[in-house]
Amino acid sequence: MSLEKSELGRRQLGSLGLAAAALVGLSATQLVSKRVRAANTPSGEPIKVGILHSLSGTMAISETTLKDVMLMLIEEQNKKGGLLGRPLQPVVVDPASNWPLFAEKARQLLAQEKCAAVFGCWTSVSRKSVLPVFEELNGILLYPVQYEGQECSRNVFYTGAAPNQQAIPAVDYLMAQEGVKRWVLAGTDYVYPRTTNQILEAYLKSKGVAASDLMINYTPFGHSDWQNIVSQIKSFGSAGKKTAVVSTINGDANVPFYKELGNQGIKATDIPVIAFSVGEEELAGIDTKPLVGHLAAWNYFMSVDTPENKVFIQKWHNFIKNPKRVTNDPMEAHYIGFNMWVKAVEKAGTIDHDAVIDAMIGVAVPNLSGGYSAMMPNHHITKPVLIGEIQEDGQFNIVWQTPGLVVAQEWSPYVAETKDLIGDWRAPLSCGSFNVKTGKCGGTVSAMK
Numbered sequence: 504m505s506l507e508k509s510e511l512g513r514r515q516l517g518s519l520g521l522a523a524a525a526l527v528g529l530s531a532t533q534l535v536s537k538r539v540r541a542a543n544t545p546s547g548e549p550i551k552v553g554i555l556h557s558l559s560g561t562m563a564i565s566e567t568t569l570k571d572v573m574l575m576l577i578e579e580q581n582k583k584g585g586l587l588g589r590p591l592q593p594v595v596v597d598p599a600s601n602w603p604l605f606a607e608k609a610r611q612l613l614a615q616e617k618c619a620a621v622f623g624c625w626t627s628v629s630r631k632s633v634l635p636v637f638e639e640l641n642g643i644l645l646y647p648v649q650y651e652g653q654e655c656s657r658n659v660f661y662t663g664a665a666p667n668q669q670a671i672p673a674v675d676y677l678m679a680q681e682g683v684k685r686w687v688l689a690g691t692d693y694v695y696p697r698t699t700n701q702i703l704e705a706y707l708k709s710k711g712v713a714a715s716d717l718m719i720n721y722t723p724f725g726h727s728d729w730q731n732i733v734s735q736i737k738s739f740g741s742a743g744k745k746t747a748v749v750s751t752i753n754g755d756a757n758v759p760f761y762k763e764l765g766n767q768g769i770k771a772t773d774i775p776v777i778a779f780s781v782g783e784e785e786l787a788g789i790d791t792k793p794l795v796g797h798l799a800a801w802n803y804f805m806s807v808d809t810p811e812n813k814v815f816i817q818k819w820h821n822f823i824k825n826p827k828r829v830t831n832d833p834m835e836a837h838y839i840g841f842n843m844w845v846k847a848v849e850k851a852g853t854i855d856h857d858a859v860i861d862a863m864i865g866v867a868v869p870n871l872s873g874g875y876s877a878m879m880p881n882h883h884i885t886k887p888v889l890i891g892e893i894q895e896d897g898q899f900n901i902v903w904q905t906p907g908l909v910v911a912q913e914w915s916p917y918v919a920e921t922k923d924l925i926g927d928w929r930a931p932l933s934c935g936s937f938n939v940k941t942g943k944c945g946g947t948v949s950a951m952k
Contacts, residue, residue, distance in 0.1 A: 545585025549592035550854055552577055553612035555623025555633070555644075560600025561725040561754040565833075566625050568784050569647065570595060572834045573622050575822040576841045586848055594618055600724075600754075602632045609633040613642040619854040620645060620844050622837055626753060627651060627695035634659065641856050645844060647836035649779055649801075651698035655913040655926030655935035660863060661883045662840035663833065664802055665911035666702050670749070672888045673777050673800035674703060676903055677747045678710070681775060684744035685716045687736050690751035692721035699751055699779070705917040716744065726756045729763035737767055740774040748776040757785050761794055771796030777890070783829035786897040794893045801832040802872075802886040804899045809873040829897070835871050842868040843878055864929060874908065881926035881935075883911030 554573045556566035577591045585591055594616045598605040605624065612618045613636065620643040624630040627650050637644050637658040649664040677683040686707060690696025700719060707717065718739045720732060740746035752760055757780070764776065770793075777798040783805050786794075805816065815838065820826045843866045844859070850866070851858040867877040876884045885908040891899025914924040914936070926935040934944035 545581060545588055545590040547589045549590045550586055551592050551594050551616050551618045553609075553616065553618035553621035553623065554593055554595045555598060555605065555608055555612060555621050557600040557625065557629075558595075558597040561756070562600040562625050562629075564755045564758075564788065565753075565780075565784060568828075568831070569622075569625070569833055569837055571823060572819070572837050573841070575819065576838065578822070579818070580841075580845060586845055587852070587854070598629065602626075602628050605629045605632045606636050609636040609642075609644075610640070613637070613640040619643070619848070619856075620859075622647070622840065624648070625833070626693060627698075628693045630659070631694060643844075643856055643859060645837070645840040647833045647840060649832075651695045651702070652911075652913055652915055653698055653918070653921060655881055655883075655928075657860065657882070657928055657933075657935060659882060660840060660843070660878065661911070661913075662836040662843075664886060664888075665883055665913060666699055666915060667912040668802065668886050668888055668909045669779055669800050670699055670703055671706060672905065672909075673779070673798075673890065674707065674749065676800075676890050677749075677775070677777060680903070681747065682745045683747040683775075684712075685739065685742065685746040686712065686718070687739060687746065687748040687774075688717065688719045688751075689732070689736070689748055690721055691726075691753045691756060692723055693753075695753070696721065696751035700749075702915045702917055703749065705915075709917060722752070722756065724754055724756065726752075727759045729760050730766075733760075733763045733767050733769065736774065737769060746774050748774060750776055750778040751780060752778070753780045757781050758789050761789055761797075764797075765790070765793030771798070771892075782831035782833075783897060783899070784831050786893065787829060791893055791897050792895055795895055797893045798890055798902075799893070799899060800888065800890050802888060803832045803835040803870070804889055804891045804901055805830045806891070806898050806901060807872050807889075809871065811869055811873060812871040815871055839868060839870055839876050839884060843876075843884075860928075876908070879910060880929045881911065881913045882928060883913055885910055 554570050556570045557563050558567055574593055577593050581590050596608040598608045612621050622645045624646055625648050630646055642658055644659045645662055646659055647662050649669050652665045688700040775798055777800055781799050816830055819830055846866050847859050847862040848854055851862040863878050864880050867875045870876045872887055878884055888905045888909055889901050890903040891901050894900055913926045914921040916922045923938050923940045924936045937944050
């Protein structure tokens with residue numbers, strides 16, 4: 504055998520040896536990877552998680568995204584090994600912006616599907632519709648949207664803002680920073696706007712605002728003809744005093760409302776609008792150029808500049824497979840609420856509703872603005888308050904925020920009937936409407952176990 508052939512043989516053998524080693528290494532890596540996946544793969548009977556959001560009708564513009572983010576959070580948790588070693592199984596229903604249907608779907612999720620928790624509702628009328636069902640069947644509802652307060656149910660965890668975490672700071676900002684003297688309270692005609700405006704009217708009057716400097720208007724869901732109402736707002740704002748609109752308009756009615764503002768040339772420098780139910784998702788459907796400078800008050804904006812938020816946005820885009828999809832405040836509320844529920848189940852070691860309800864109080868998890876949110880004894884969470892200006896790209900420039908977290912007031916101190924009430928679901932009090940003056944638990948049925 505020649506020296507050349509011998510060298511070639513050694514090279515071939517060496518290559519074969521390297522290839523074999525590589526294959527062995529690859530096999531070992533695959534084996535380890537399979538074992539890791541197997542260790543993280545949940546098994547056993549699935550834990551059902553209900554998703555109760557409108558996927559059709561007037562509220563679909565706001566609620567569909569909340570269904571999507573819940574599917575993302577459940578998928579992520581399953582990749583981590585599920586919960587208590589069991590996989591989470593989403594159960595999605597469509598109450599179709601139909602308030603009685605919300606109650607039917609809630610009963611289906613609790614009585615038939617046996618869901619360990621339900622994440623859902625947007626409007627307060629939908630929440631009020633399902634509340635008796637959750638209290639009757641002792642279910643758990645995590646409600647992710649700002650609301651009017653005046654409620655404290657044992658079976659609901661309110662991860663959206665109470666009025667003192669959104670509405671009150673918003674008007675304080677307009678008074679202090681914009682010098683507003685006249686107020687238009689414009690809302691959709693249902694419980695959230697009416698109760699919120701009742702609180703705001705009492706609060707503004709306590710600050711010296713005259714009744715003649717208040718204009719209050721309500722329109723039905725899906726309202727589309729805003730020409731006359733916007734004309735009235737424009738006229739009301741021409742009295743020589745700085746005027747602002749506080750908007751509790753909900754759903755797809757916001758699109759023609761903001762369009763009409765632009766049509767009539769109402770700029771933020773003339774009559775600023777501060778909205779409580781308009782975020783990035785709603786602005787995605789309209790031309791925002793005429794709206795630049797108008798405001799919204801929330802507890803989170805997509806433009807929040809924190810590492811936590813950047814990671815969340817990237818995960819959202821990866822999941823939804825659309826880099827143009829936005830994030831918004833109720834999505835963050837579901838993010839917080841879901842992580843709190845997971846932590847409470849792990850703390851309780853069971854999905855038993857009573858055990859989890861008790862375990863939820865005191866749980867703290869990261870929010871997306873760089874801090875932690877905690878579940879308080881009144882079943883509301885601590886939140887920062889942010890005010891943002893609408894930009895041409897449909898995002899918000901944050902112009903003001905509270906220096907720290909705000910603890911929710913479930914009962915308004917500005918309403919005579921509720922000023923002495925507190926909610927505390929810890930034993931031995933275990934009451935959603937405890938009167939600190941009489942020392943008795945009482946109030947609305949929905950406030951008590």
